[in-house]
Amino acid sequence: MSKLARFLLPSGIALVALLSAPPSPPLHLGDRPLLPRPGLLRTLFRAQLDLVADYFWILTINHVGTATTPKAHRDIYYYADLTTDLAPRFAKVYTFAGITIPIHLGREQYANTEESTRLLTKGTTHLPDNADIRFQLAYNLMFFERRYHDAGVIIEELSKAPGAPSWYSALATRLFAQSGDFDTSLALAITLRDSAEDEQTREYYARRVDEIHQEQVLRGVDAAIERYRVREGKLPDTLDAVVAAGDLKTLPADPLGGRFFIGEDGRSYSTASKFRLELIHDEKTETGDRVVPKPRVPTDKP
Structure with missing residues (x-):
């Protein structure tokens, strides 16, 4: 120097x-x-x-x-x-x-x-x-x-890299569903299901396809519940009340074979799922699973 x-x-x-x-x-x-x-x-x-x-x-x-x-x-x-x-x-x-x-x-x-x-x-x-x-x-x-779609695009790209964790793909489908982009979420899940090399993975993504369909239905039920709440000034006690009021033409079938109900938080849930197909932010148990609210109790019961 x-x-x-x-x-x-x-x-x-x-x-x-x-x-x-x-x-x-x-x-x-x-x-x-x-x-x-x-x-x-x-x-x-x-x-x-x-x-x-x-x-x-x-x-x-x-x-x-x-x-x-x-x-x-x-x-x-x-x-x-x-x-x-x-x-x-x-x-x-x-x-x-x-x-x-x-x-x-x-x-x-x-x-x-x-x-x-x-x-x-x-x-x-x-x-x-x-x-x-x-x-x-x-x-x-x-x-x-809360830019779920943009995050999903990044995670989907990362999932394609050699050695990427297997859960990246599952997270990407969840993110697309959370954003309301059900077409992309469904297409990705179907691709992963059909390209799976083992039966366990195939079954996992086959269920994910049904979960995406279920979340689509639940979003529609949520919208009907909200229409009822705005008009009546209160939440309905049951989904039958939503159908009777005309906000739902009929109670839809659950793609996972469960029964839909209104939780204590006023959203719709299924007895066939532990949680909705969405990201979990703060409502967690010690094990990390979302607590599904109990069904609403009718307010007019004696």
């Missing part, structure tokens, strides 16, 4: 530290931490850009360790964004920061989810073949943004 390089390297690191304003709490410009512009860093440290990116990666990790408020967690995004501007293919930054930026506020409410999704989307742009980043983006789309 030349004398000039030995002089410039420590000087450059010192300048980066000065520009990045790392004191705790960091200096802010408006609602974001005061950080140098990526273009300036590229110009000043062209030959040491990887080292500078590593420095801001360390700052990102430090902020993850000290963040205790939604605002502090949001600051992580800006450090990670700058790091990946300098090193766009630094895969670990996207997944590590993407997971830690959102913070739970209680009652299934989260802060900073948009920043997390923005960073992960950036990661898929620069590293389109990175399965970890793509799966984490699909997770954000599922649980934070």
